[in-house]
Amino acid sequence: MSNKSSAVSISVVRRLPRYYRFLSELLKDGKTRISSRELSDMMQLTASQIRQDLNCFGGFGQQGYGYNVKDLHEEIANILGLNKIQNCILIGVGNLGEAIANHIDFEKRGFKLVGAFDINPELIGTKIGGVVIRHSDEIEEFCKDDPPKIAVLCIPKESAQAIAERLVALGIKGFWNFSHFDLTLSYDDIVVENVHLSDSLMTLCYRVNEIFK
């Protein structure tokens, strides 16, 4: 399956967390199986889209039965790699960094927060999300022996590119970037997920204004 999933397009990959969320809800509600028709109604996708998406990973449905909720939930967790916990560090503990550390359940999403860094002297030594906040100058020392794989960037855009390059040199392989800047790194083995909250708000602005036209 490893080869099969490597060829999967990013747009299919981006839909998987949504399947996972809906299946988590079904599990919680005690549902044991679901037809692709029911799933498609819930998720507002066509049944054929769902079959196509899941077929990319080998397909898990059975004609006339539908999907076993628990199995499919588990399979998607495996595909996403949620059970191979990778260490991550948080860079920037301002408003947003603090909210991310407190609000996101990293361990349910495949990650463990092991360090947090900021340059604000008032924050150094305090704790967030179960870890002590260190000064950003200490990142190199911290990463020396057992470099984390992921960095969550909640810093102003001006410093994002420079710190990202510093982190790549230390062995960081992935960035969850909130810094209002499209981080681009020209290495084949580095991945970046840019989160642009303002883009989403501007899209909402457009769509709301369309109503009033």
Added chain:
Amino acid sequence: MSNKSSAVSISVVRRLPRYYRFLSELLKDGKTRISSRELSDMMQLTASQIRQDLNCFGGFGQQGYGYNVKDLHEEIANILGLNKIQNCILIGVGNLGEAIANHIDFEKRGFKLVGAFDINPELIGTKIGGVVIRHSDEIEEFCKDDPPKIAVLCIPKESAQAIAERLVALGIKGFWNFSHFDLTLSYDDIVVENVHLSDSLMTLCYRVNEIFK
């Protein structure tokens, strides 16, 4: 142009804020014009994609000249409706709601925060993002005379659907929903932007694990 833009697909609309961001950067750097080739290098889109996107709104480039940065920036702001400021309210002032209120520059994105609501007695009467936090029971009273158009939902998923329906009855037309739940409202004139931070984190998990395969 109003008719023309109504037919624009949501995927083009979703790219507009990104154009707007890059153009804002160019403006800040004092750049007055840019070719579609340069813009395509910066944005990692093909030049033809850029031309196609902008042509949906009438096209703003000139053969042999490229784009006037200031004009294009302004046009996109107009298309997005960023200068028609709509009032919005924040529902839920926990970690995430607080960060959103403090971190997002609403007025630059077409909105003005006019109220915030929570049920935590310790928060009621304190201020966030320049507004006083009121008890959620007061939403009806608050919206009576001059209902805001938008609600930002930073509440647990269990309460999201119910409060959204209450807000629709009060005249809310759009939701920026962070509640880890795909809000669906079956009204033609209501728009929802769901923001799923965990989905983005799970996508990162998949992509990082692909590196190590």
